[in-house]
Amino acid sequence: MDIREFGGDIVRAVAFLSRIPVSARFFEGRDGSMRRLAGAFPAAGLVIAVPAALLLFVTLSFGADPLLAAFLGLTLQTLVTGALHEDGLADSADGLGGGRNRDHALDIMKDSRIGAYGVIALVLSFGLRAAAVAALARLEEPLTVALVWIATAGLSRAAMVWHWHRLPSARTAGVAASAGVPDDGARTTALITGIASFVLLTLTLHSTGAILFGLLVAVLLTLVFTRHACSRIGGHTGDTIGATQQIAEIGVLCALALAG
Template sequence: MNIQEYTGDTARAVAFLSRIPVPPSFFESYDGKLTRISRTFPLAGLLIALPAAIVFGILLAFHADPLMAALLALAVQTMTTGALHEDGLSDMADGLGGGKDRDRALAIMKDSRIGTYGAVALILSFGLRAAALAAIARGLAPFAAALVLPASAALSRGAMVWHWYILPAAKPDGIAASAGKPDYGAMQGALTIALALSAFLLWPCLRLPAFILYLLITAAAAFLLTRRVRQRLSGHTGDTIGATQQICEIAALCTLAMCV
């Protein structure tokens, strides 16, 4: 692996997945494609989640209420990402919930306005993640509890790449299609890094059976969502890729909350 090349790809992935400023030098001669860059999404996700993890850990160290600390950490994370994945979740929920057929669902997802299904999806996303983080904080030391944020961020972004790879583009002229598609090597690399980062971050606080359950439930969430998207839309969109991150992060955090 070319370390310099991988570092550059990670920087570009951070810029794509968040609002963290990245030096312009990383974009010299860059063609805008995400085909190769997607392999670094799990590492980029870890880096993006660090500010929220730091806030979460500090608040818990000062004996803040776990639910308050969880909500503030999620607020920091949302500001860091610019609510990129939450937007995908709400759009997909509106499309799949309100669209009677494929074309109508895609038209709804393209509409920037939020509907009932999208609003409910966002409420459940923040509510479930906050409740799970609060439960984790009650069961672990502050530092260990803070590590679950970058761990779940890395794993859920690996799942994004798998969803993106396994499905064709629902719209040939869509944003997801124009950005390119991960090849097998990029997908495999993303999943390997996601697994390695999750294992490294969670080994101090999670036994092997619990870690395996954490992986299985997150994988099941990605698989079931992908199957549903295939049935309804016949392919992925930028919104379904973002929604995959959200669904898998919820699954990962809820599983950890039950295991600690």
């Protein structure tokens, strides 16, 4: 692997996955394909999570209520990402939950309006993540909680790359279809980066068994959701890719809180 090229991919992935401004020079001569770029998504996730992790660390260090600190972190994280993955979760919940058949589900997911399933999914996403982070903050030091936040961001984006690679595109047109499917090398890089960074950054947890439990939950939830998407719509969409990230992140944070 060319380290300089991978570094450039991380910068481009940060631009794709967030609202962090990136110089146009990083995109010169690029065709917009995600076949290789997706391999840098977990590393980009680590970078994107840093501002919210710092806010979480500072607020907890100054004695803020853990639940308030968690919601403040989620607020900043949502601003940084532009709610990219939350939007995918809401659309996927509406389509997969309310669609009568494959075509109806895809039509619902394409609709910009949000329905009852989407609202419920968003409430549960923010509520469960905030509660899990708050529970961790009552057990662990502020620095450990901040590192867990960053680690989970990387691992959950590895999960979305695996989902993306595993399924064909459910549509012949659309953002996900035009971007292409991550190649085998990108998938492997994403998984290695996401898992390795998660293990290394969570080593300060009091319960080492929590690390394995978190990984297991991420794998199971990603497999179950991927299979469900395949059975309902026959493949992935940009929305299911984002939903995978959210589902993995929620699951890992809850698992670590429960295991702690």
